Amino acid sequence: MLLDVQGLVKTYRRRGETFAAVDHLSFTLDAGELLVLAGESGSGKSTTGRLIAQFSTPDDGKIILDGQDITHVPERKKKELYRHIQMVFQNPMRSFHPRYTLRESILAGIRNYHLTFTEQELQDLLKEVQLPVERLDRYPHEVSGGECQRAAILRALCIKPQILLCDEATSALDVSTRGEVAAMIRNACKRHQIGCLFITHDLLLARRLADRVMVMHNGRAVETGTPNDIFTNPKEAYTKELLASLL
Numbered sequence: 301m302l303l304d305v306q307g308l309v310k311t312y313r314r315r316g317e318t319f320a321a322v323d324h325l326s327f328t329l330d331a332g333e334l335l336v337l338a339g340e341s342g343s344g345k346s347t348t349g350r351l352i353a354q355f356s357t358p359d360d361g362k363i364i365l366d367g368q369d370i371t372h373v374p375e376r377k378k379k380e381l382y383r384h385i386q387m388v389f390q391n392p393m394r395s396f397h398p399r400y401t402l403r404e405s406i407l408a409g410i411r412n413y414h415l416t417f418t419e420q421e422l423q424d425l426l427k428e429v430q431l432p433v434e435r436l437d438r439y440p441h442e443v444s445g446g447e448c449q450r451a452a453i454l455r456a457l458c459i460k461p462q463i464l465l466c467d468e469a470t471s472a473l474d475v476s477t478r479g480e481v482a483a484m485i486r487n488a489c490k491r492h493q494i495g496c497l498f499i500t501h502d503l504l505l506a507r508r509l510a511d512r513v514m515v516m517h518n519g520r521a522v523e524t525g526t527p528n529d530i531f532t533n534p535k536e537a538y539t540k541e542l543l544a545s546l547l
């Protein structure tokens with residue numbers, strides 16, 4: 301087991317009242333596994349991702365990565381942790397410095413972690429993310445959204461993470477690119493044995509992509525199972541409702 305999340309709680313205040321955006325959430329993720337966090341907007345998916353990526357601290361619960369408790373990592377140790385948990389967000393343009401070429405940004409990421417990287421490795425990864433090499437010498441605004449997202453995934457893969465956390469990483473792409481990029485992410489995680497936490501509100505994509513799906517509602521896991529369990533044999537009323545809304 302690569303990641304073990306136990307009883308995670310994150311509360312916020314809204315109109316003077318405290319509410320749990322993530323409410324006693326538990327799940328596991330194996331190396332090479334793709335777990336989709338699915339659910340409506342506001343169900344707590346991004347908050348869960350941010351807690352795991354250490355962008356915010358939980359009020360309760362535990363996050364265990366590869367046997368190590370990373371729930372409260374001191375600031376000075378966070379950089380090392382970020383290496384193991386790489387994130388890809390919805391808007392790839394915003395995740396790149398506008399005045400750096402994609403290559404400069406990618407190399408900066410590698411240098412930041414004192415990693416060695418051969419030209420051959422770069423060529424192999426370019427092929428894997430299906431990005432023509434000349435795109436690397438362009439600026440973020442000079443490539444398409446899909447190409448920019450491929451570069452963002454390339455940058456994450458260069459760091460050799462244990463976990464790839466994708467928060468609506470394909471949601472802003474047009475329909476024809478969306479499926480391709482999602483399948484590429486899946487293949488890369490399988491090949492490199494990276495555990496992938498794939499956050500999406502897109503249930504059809506979840507069905508095609510996931511090894512397991514966790515359906516979230518009000519910060520809780522309503523139901524977790526294989527796409528087959530969830531989509532052809534949902535047990536919970538909420539899951540059934542959500543699926544009915546697709547028709």
Ligand SMILES: Nc1ncnc2c1ncn2[C@@H]1O[C@H](COP(=O)(O)OP(=O)(O)O)[C@@H](O)[C@H]1O
Binds near residue numbers: 339343345346347348
């Ligand atoms: N920093 C924050 N402060 C206050 N409320 C927040 C904050 N982040 C998220 N929330 C609230 O927590 C709930 C879950 O949000 P989020 O995790 O972004 O859901 P999702 O990603 O599933 O759409 C929502 O009601 C949202 O408004």
Ligand SMILES: [Mg+2]
Binds near residue numbers: 346347
């Ligand atoms: Mg979100």
